[in-house]
Amino acid sequence: MGEDGHPGTPAADGPEATLEELRVRIDALNAEILALLQARAQVVVDIGRFKQGHGLDPYDPRREEEELHTVIDTMGGPFAPADVREIFRSIFRASLDLMDRRRRQALHVRRTDLVPAGGILVGDVAIGAGTPVLFAGPCSVETPEQMERIAAHLARYPGPKILRAGAYKPRTNPYAFQGLREEGLVILRDIARRFGLVTVTEVLDVSTLDVVAAHTDMLQVGARNMYNTELLKALGRIGKPVLLKRGFMATVEELLLSAEYILAHGNEAVVLCERGIRTFEPWTRNTLDVASVPLLKGETALPVIVDLSHALGRKDIMLPCGRAVLAAGADGLMVEVHDHPDQALSDGFQQLDLAGFDELVAGLGLDRPAPGR
Amino acid sequence: MGEDGHPGTPAADGPEATLEELRVRIDALNAEILALLQARAQVVVDIGRFKQGHGLDPYDPRREEEELHTVIDTMGGPFAPADVREIFRSIFRASLDLMDRRRRQALHVRRTDLVPAGGILVGDVAIGAGTPVLFAGPCSVETPEQMERIAAHLARYPGPKILRAGAYKPRTNPYAFQGLREEGLVILRDIARRFGLVTVTEVLDVSTLDVVAAHTDMLQVGARNMYNTELLKALGRIGKPVLLKRGFMATVEELLLSAEYILAHGNEAVVLCERGIRTFEPWTRNTLDVASVPLLKGETALPVIVDLSHALGRKDIMLPCGRAVLAAGADGLMVEVHDHPDQALSDGFQQLDLAGFDELVAGLGLDRPAPGR
Amino acid sequence: MGEDGHPGTPAADGPEATLEELRVRIDALNAEILALLQARAQVVVDIGRFKQGHGLDPYDPRREEEELHTVIDTMGGPFAPADVREIFRSIFRASLDLMDRRRRQALHVRRTDLVPAGGILVGDVAIGAGTPVLFAGPCSVETPEQMERIAAHLARYPGPKILRAGAYKPRTNPYAFQGLREEGLVILRDIARRFGLVTVTEVLDVSTLDVVAAHTDMLQVGARNMYNTELLKALGRIGKPVLLKRGFMATVEELLLSAEYILAHGNEAVVLCERGIRTFEPWTRNTLDVASVPLLKGETALPVIVDLSHALGRKDIMLPCGRAVLAAGADGLMVEVHDHPDQALSDGFQQLDLAGFDELVAGLGLDRPAPGR
């Protein structure tokens, strides 16, 4: 059949096949192609088994290129090399997926039995066990008095809660307040103990990991550190739960892969935290990606919380947004609370005062024990 | 006091003032500055009154430049011209705001009495009256049979609902299915009438506005048309309610200003629709900006709904996201529903089938009349 | 072709095959798969001819679903249904591409002979003929005196140039200056004629297209209108060159498809304009996507210019950015120029004054005829 006629001209040789006849041919060809694909998949499985037995990497892009070149060298038409390349890439991808699937079913982050029924425990606080957990406290530890007032207030809240406050602050500006560092850790720990609270605080890098871990119940990886793979690996070797925040320009998949770093290195007590992404919308500090909550829930059994303060950067819409993320299935909320936000050394504009905190938890219906809980 | 010493050197002339003394001086200066600012504001009000009386534009940037030049010419230190320029620009801005405020209090979109207590009526369906309204239907009108099956299904839903379907489709690709146009309008109208449903459909431009308006109960402005000011003005002169979608590249403020175009030209029956914004996150078609719902609610009394199908572009997380936006205060939801999504002529991957629709409304608790409603 | 005795049949229980042997099997299977794919592609081509001959749509998702169901029903292993679905979707896609390619080779926007050797002519100004064209003028037509001063200045510039100025302004705020409209068109035309200049001005919608077209040499589609398909179609039927701006949240591909709308409706004289996209970077009004210039050049023969004023929103980096886009292959630059930017009724902060314009063209080396030109 020549190319000479117009593309729209019906094939000239012999009486034209009907659409029905052409479709029967397609179905037959599909069946043959499928049989060959399955046969090929079986060889791929054999190769995978061979490689695993001999300690070889399953993924071998050189070999793929060879295959493509061999195939393309035998090309006729009507498919152009680029089409065939595309189809074979999808066959390669499916083959890798096939091997991957077994590995991925073993992928820590997707394991369905990852989190015990009682949730992830931080001290006696269970995250992911049905009752939303409040992570609350000031942006930074400033003084013992400040921490005491806030901790005393939080201790009165009846539901599960974790006191949060930064001692090591990752500041964009080198001359901005960098936190009280070790002194702040000690204040945070002492005050929390006095009020029977457990704590979470941020760890900035591997070199300060031990000192931070020695003073807190849960370790936070901040948004700027989500890609810090050396830190993630080190956290995998620590016996404390980790709160992993999504980078503000990170995809949901990248957050899962960062969690995988921690899990793969031995620590399964990881809580994920959506905290807004950078977009063009200026009326919120970041854009709260509420869909990330069910997306994450669909991919992993790890608990997911939402940091409302950083996502929104404003207080006036915190209540409806808090309702929204709980409705979307979040296992907890993080909010910045300060006894005197106007005087805070950092991020005062987005920190709730104590009355604002009470209003929020009342508005969320979290101020009294839920009937069935 | 000279500039000669190091910036850190205390002022040399006389015994150094204490911090307390310096602060008293600041407070006194602040009081004087405030008095002058108020006096200046009064003159600004007089000028505004004068201009309004003489039909002049209140904003006169040339005059501002003159003022700045006059001021800068009399400059001493220590403020540099750029500082003074900055402060005076803020004074100008506050002065404009002062005049604007009266205008803005008259700004349609911010008027608190904008929406009647019974909500905005589309036929007998009230939007913004307390019960969430479902906007449901296929992406495109395809055939009378398809529309009939979908309308029949929707008619059984007990709550307030509006049948949506596109007749004029704004497609990125000129060779993609462009909708049945007028034929589609007629099908939509006839089927809706048969099942006692009211309809919304998109209008693409001024030239087709009359024909679309003749066949539908509510007119939709699509995301691509949110900045189409000529269309917005024309819709202001139409006596039908408008559903105004946020552009996927539009800020919340820009959406409000687009609504203002319609209101300012005479039509107050406007419903706003969040439908996701373009970001880097690839697992959803757009990023659902849930915070936009309370942000809009804080700025206007107009009802706000959310188009879940376009915001998410996938069905598996529609239920938790639907719960989220209702919890955030949305007055309704839009979802694409098709009797055979796999065969849809457009956007099949994101359209619910009829069973999926039932699951969604059941999951949202909308399938039975609310107790108090 | 049966499953038995196939080269791909799994090694039963005999001695384990070597990696080399397994790879030979894969190569053989690949060759068989390729042969079947090509046979299938030939039937697809036949179906395409049949459909075109009978006026049927080449894309038929219903049929694809049927094929998939038939295939899946005959499934064995080890590929799971999702894998096979994925591979067959890529076969479908390649098949559609195959049909599309012929259509796309006929796609106007990709035709290599689209632009005559002498470029696209606006009056006697040739765009895309080797010498960069300057599009310069104020944001808005304000007064005859203003236009006269600017036109007189531009007329002295020795290279090819087009006077730009807005008469219909697409303003976000309904109460901002909306342009002098028809009065502005007349001023622009009269002044341009007096100085022997050709003009470009924006058209906002179909309803004002005729009046705008009657007064200008080239019609501009603004960024907010790039998706306005009704306007694009109408411009396809106008016998005047069009300057099509990229939407600030539009992909390069979407810009090409918008151009295709104009071309497909009969007008081939289209010039594309990059003008920055919306990102998170706040130091420029938009982010100038310099890569879009060679990307567009690789896809179409249509000329490409860059609007520096809107892309940057500041004047201090206009010269190096102007050098950059010309080095990247742009066929021209657009800049806003005003005789008194401080007094401009719109966008004063980003408009060059006349001296700034002279500095820019001198810095770009455009103030004297190029040697070989």
Place this chain on the structure above:
Amino acid sequence: MGEDGHPGTPAADGPEATLEELRVRIDALNAEILALLQARAQVVVDIGRFKQGHGLDPYDPRREEEELHTVIDTMGGPFAPADVREIFRSIFRASLDLMDRRRRQALHVRRTDLVPAGGILVGDVAIGAGTPVLFAGPCSVETPEQMERIAAHLARYPGPKILRAGAYKPRTNPYAFQGLREEGLVILRDIARRFGLVTVTEVLDVSTLDVVAAHTDMLQVGARNMYNTELLKALGRIGKPVLLKRGFMATVEELLLSAEYILAHGNEAVVLCERGIRTFEPWTRNTLDVASVPLLKGETALPVIVDLSHALGRKDIMLPCGRAVLAAGADGLMVEVHDHPDQALSDGFQQLDLAGFDELVAGLGLDRPAPGR
């Protein structure tokens, strides 16, 4: 100073003042306000001196709040408290700027004498000395043979060049190839020495800084680490030049502040690198922000280079984009080069082969010494 008898006092009920008269009053009030603002600024300077002399933080938000409360308490009209708050905030900001300006003139990153006339030296290669420097090499060190072929090729390039290759790879996926680590460092160093080349390689965190620094001439901070302040501080204490890449989600200002961390801790040999930002445009891996080059140049004397491979993620538009960034003033280019890109263990699709590298440098006119250089 009282409200009575003030030039700004509202016209009581006498004959209406003319616009001209009102404007004279405004000018007089402006002059008085200015005098008070300057007097206030002088007290602010005195307070700054006092604080610096006593080791106090210049910024004291508590004091600002007090001032605002005092002012607001004495409010009359017509300005509302929010207006006055806004104006006083701008006065506070200008006052802080005033103090900041001196500090900022001392800000390392803005010092005009930061870079010696001969540029920043990496071995004998001068960056920022007029001739663009090529940073070239593979994504990852894979084998000694691979590095040898690439180094041999690069050594023939006549202009200034630096061999780049990753030994520690920051991979999103924990199971992707993570680099040869220390083994890779040794290969890189040995091969580079053999061919007389200097090297740059990435350092991932503080814990591996010493080993990386021991083997390379320049240390690279990758995009994912730009906010890793602990690493930045540690690099400030290292006596080796640093290549600091912009995060793909970082603003230009944030890049400058990250550089400031390194400078403030003692290391002035910093080269900045634009490598594209994350946007919605899918045809390039990132969006090359060409405007960042002159923006950075306007803020700092530090050299600025552009990583074309990561910015674009494709090879076909590398030449025009390379021309663009050099025209915009970049001091160098980074490109990934591999002897067999199809077989690369990472990022093969964006790595040039050796012939592609030769074409690029020829196209850029860098393959022969510039006349005047």
